[in-house]
Amino acid sequence: MRSSRAFAVALVTFATFTDIVAYSVAVPVLPDLSRRLGASPTVIGFLFASFGVTLLTVSVPMGAVSDRIGRRAPMVGGLAALAGATMLFAFSTSLPTLFAARLVQGAADAITWVVGFALIADRYGPEERGRVTGFVMSGTSVAIIVGPSIGGWLYEIGGIRLPFLFVGALAVACALAFLFVDLPKSHAHHEAVPLGALLRLPPVAACAVAVIAASSTMSMLEPVLALHLAGLSIGPARIGLLFGIAATINAMLHPAIGHLADRLGARRMMLAGLTLSAFALALLGQSWSLQSAIVFQVFMAATMAVMITPSLAHMAEATSLGGVSSFGVAYGVYNMAWGAGLLTGPAIGGFLFERLGFARLVLIWSPALLAVTWLLADVRAPREFGQVRRVEGVARVARVGQVGQAGRVEGVGQVGQAGRVTEDTEAE
DSSP: OTTSHHHHHHHHHHHHHHHHHHHHHHHHHHHHHHHHTTOOHHHHHHHHHHHHHHHHHHHHHHHHHHHHHOSHHHHHHHHHHHHHHHHHHHTOOSHHHHHHHHHHHHHHHHHHHHHHHHHHHHHSOTTTHHHHHHHHHHHHHHHHHHHHHHHHHHHHHHOSSHHHHHHHHHHHHHHHHHTTSOOOSOOOOSOOOOHHHHHTSHHHHHHHHHHHHHHHHHHHHHHHHHHHHHHTTOOHHHHHHHHHHHHHHHHHHHHHHHHHHHHHOHHHHHHHHHHHHHHHHHHHTTOOSHHHHHHHHHHHHHHHHHHHHHHHHHHHHHHHTTTOOOHHHHHHHHHHHHHHHHHHHHHHHHHHHHHHOHHHHHHHHHHHHHHHHHHHHTSOOGGGOOBOOOOTTSOOOOSOOEEOTTOOBOSSSEEOTTOOOOBOOOOO
16 A cells, blocks of 8 residues: 555645645734734735745755655655644744744745655656646645635634644644655656756746746735725625635546546646636626626636646656656746746736726736737647757766656666657757
8 A cells, every 4th residue: 555656646635735734724823923923014924925935945956856865755854844834833932933934834835845746747657647636736725725714713712823733733644654655765867957957948948937827827816806806895704705616616626627638638738728717817807796706716716727737747748758857856847936926926916906906907917828828839749859858967868778657767769657759869
């Protein structure tokens, strides 16, 4: 059981679920805790934003570390860091301690997601990654739904510390479970892949741009949609209901969309999701009541699922068929792109909302999404790479051989689970 691929996927799902619950628990609890310690609204904003600092800075380096030493140690370390961060939250008596906890939490988030999806890419080929990714994303969507409720409920019955102690216990349990799963000891038998070299692979760069577009769109909507609905005299409780319904539909769709990505192609589904999201966003801007907003927001959430799940599978596909097997670095790039969208989306959205209003904002944003999709569609799909291309900084591939499940390159020739390469070629 502990050596099965299904067990590894279940643990990755458990780890990302725990991470999202930890993040969600902070939403209702941290503002109150910060105010008790004398924080102003501005300081509370910086506290929440500090999460993104370590998320962006840790993602790629820890992905590279996991490529060199294997996935187990970084995953256990990331979950231990998450447990440590929750303990700091639970027993904080000063604002510097809260900031330290938030920074550690951001680093733990980066490690969990980057190494977790790299582990899935190690163990599953391109014909299965969409389905497995959909399963993991469904679990994380459930965490988005239940996380704030768990945090608020535990806070009510046990005070400020109980929500964090609960999440810490989950993180410790997950870390211990990873100690008992059989994983390959190492994954990359190449030289380290520089970040710039990986981004010079057109499909990898295109996937990163698509992720930024999706992440910025989702994060843009979170504050401004609530403000728009408040202007329609819709109260906070009903706004929460709207987001809850959309998140539930999103969670239900991920497995089916992952299966479709395996059948139709992850890149094709990713671009279809971006295209549909542009139309869904335009419709959302025309909402006139709670009922219409629920219908349009559910459509929006569904299109985001169509984009996100295939994009996770596509990143591994684009990387491996570009002649690179450093999935840790690749998902570090993915995480950085997601974090960049999270930072820029709300800032741009808030600026435009204040000056144009919600309807005009989305009428500007939607064509921009279509333009990005049109540009990305011109980037060659990974399946069009008939040759292995040497990336600067990666070992030269010069003889016929096989790429196995962990991505080990022994030459150019047959590629196992990562895909098939049929020609030997010289570097560009």
